[in-house]
Amino acid sequence: MSKQWASTDGAFKRQVSSFRETISVSHPIYKPAKNRYWLYVSLACPWAHRTLITRALKGLTSVIGVTVVHWHLDEKGWRMLQPDSTAAADRKNDYFYTLSGGIKDNDSDHSHPAGTIKNDSQRMFIDGTFDPNHQFSRLSELYLKSNPDYSARFTVPVLWDTETETIVNNESADIIRILNSGVFDDFVDDKKFNSVNLVPKELESKIDEFNSWVYDNINNGVYKSGFAENPAVYEKEVTNVFNHLDKVEQVLKEKYESLERKFDGNTKDILNHYFTVGEQLSEADVRLYTTIIRFDPVYVQHFKCNFTTIRDGYPHIHLWLRNLYWNNPAFRATTNFDHIKLHYTRSHTRINLLGITPLGPKPDIRSL
Template sequence: MSKQWADPKDGAFKRQVSSFREIISPNHPIYKPAMNRYWLYVSLACPWAHRTLIARSLKHLNSVIGLVVVHWHLDSNGWRFLKYPTDKASIDENIYHTISGGIDNSQSLEIKPFASIPNDSDRLWIDGTPDPLNQFQRLKDLYLKSEPGYDARFTVPVLWDSQTNTIVNNESSEILRILNSGVFDEFVKDTTIDLVPRELETQIDEFNSWVYDNINNGVYKAGFAESAIEYEKEVKNVFEHLDRVEQLFKNKYLALEKKYGPDSKEILQHFYAIGDQLTEADIRLYTTIVRFDPVYVQHFKCNLTTIRDGYPYVHLWLRNLYWNNDSFRLTTNFNHIKLHYTRSHTRINPLSITPLGPNPHIKPL
């Protein structure tokens, strides 16, 4: 697997294929369900990792699967962890916070200066967390411990097994399915949420397929394009498919309005991508759309319009998920998102200046 991001022949962005693809199952010879055995290593900035965070929360697995959050700045050595505390009180606090939910997100909606925040900032629970399992300094240490000869990129998310000290899976779509599979149901009280109901699975898979290629990955193909021809082709494609999503949500909203009445609160309780319930399709689309106005418009030059100005039904769907569901709102950290993209992609933004806007990052519902 190549570490190269773009094809030198045409300047097109190429995404790396994940290499750790195991599952967790009572019938698996190694990876069986257990309490506090498995840990998620994530970046709050990364949309692929964000998917797994939302699912972990929705499935009530915060107390079952531990969490480690990398620093928002991605440098030449990859993702890093904060320094591990040496005093017992800090260690106990670290483990408690890491298992129970992650880092503080209470200030993520404030528009405040970024210039005073250095790339090597070390603010516990704000910039990231330490690694309480191995006290590793870098995410790459997990990969090299799992596979000493690994020579591809060190990506998030990582689903880690603390018993065998190895990576179970690093493909976000498969981690989503693992978390939703029910293998951890014995450890939680509420098992009612199913993000991939059998009767909707075909529709969810079909929706995910074109959304992934044209929107989730489409913004990256536009943003990392290294030729004007490639960029223009990809950015047009992104907006063509956003138009498709907008029409889908418009039709869905009008049907719900007809069913429940124009002023009914029932509308937003059923306003989702597939069927009339929250599914994996909403999660996978959300992590791109919530980043669109704050980052992709300016940083990836996806600026034909914004979500808030050009797509009223997508915008309503986005705000409904954010403001009416803690699993979406509390896992969305706009500071990590904006600082990561604008400070880590120096080829795109060589001065590493982080824009203050849009203000607000997400509008009220």
């Protein structure tokens, strides 16, 4: 895609989200209900990935459905696959009420090398899924149905209301707070998920503070580095990314040492409490994870964030990452390295003109 992502000074500017409604029992329009709301996500996008993880952690897979867009972002934006028959569309419960939104787990299946996969590949439930609500082929159609005058980029995630047929929210930070808020708890069959709270009151200020510098300097920092079109801007931004990764490493190092003393070196107990803020899984972990899991596979080479890798340069971040991935299915099942690698390397042709997808690193993530 030839679209220019940087402004005239060569610096990347992130688009501001346009739809910012919420869902609550007191809202005049958007009230909680089962099967009323639908998520449109990309498995490649870290912002959309946040919403999938939160949906899984809160047990909302049977409450809020998901459509996964194709990993390739072309000149017209994100697209959805079209089912071969209406029967496939009618079976949406079989495919969409899953942790991964219906995508088959093919991360370990490399029988189709990346070089043989075309950008227009139409492998249903591998490259993407379909839209059972309107049978739209483009995400843009949802935006234009919501607002015919919409003229900005068509971004994921999208939280869609099937009743009013409009976008409720397209800001990931808002969506994960909505999903975590408990407004859907009554519709969750397994009540163990009701106790999950990613933003407990006693940690909220610390979570917000952690999120604020992680977002600007790491989550968005890798993009400011990768999309920079001025050498001076790039060098400033990539240095800033690693300065703040150093900061996260120090936070987790101190956390690990404290837990090691508390639990007399018992690894299982340490890992059960090894999180960025406090000693429980929180929104801070979810928001950081979606950047760190992409770091070695794509950001090192594609965004030129190559001072070092997470696996070789940050032992405590690496342990924290593997603990989340291997010990929590909400993280593992929603992480698709094929979508991640193919999207970045095929969609950003200003960065990777030939569209060749690197095979490494091997493995995508190391064992715990």
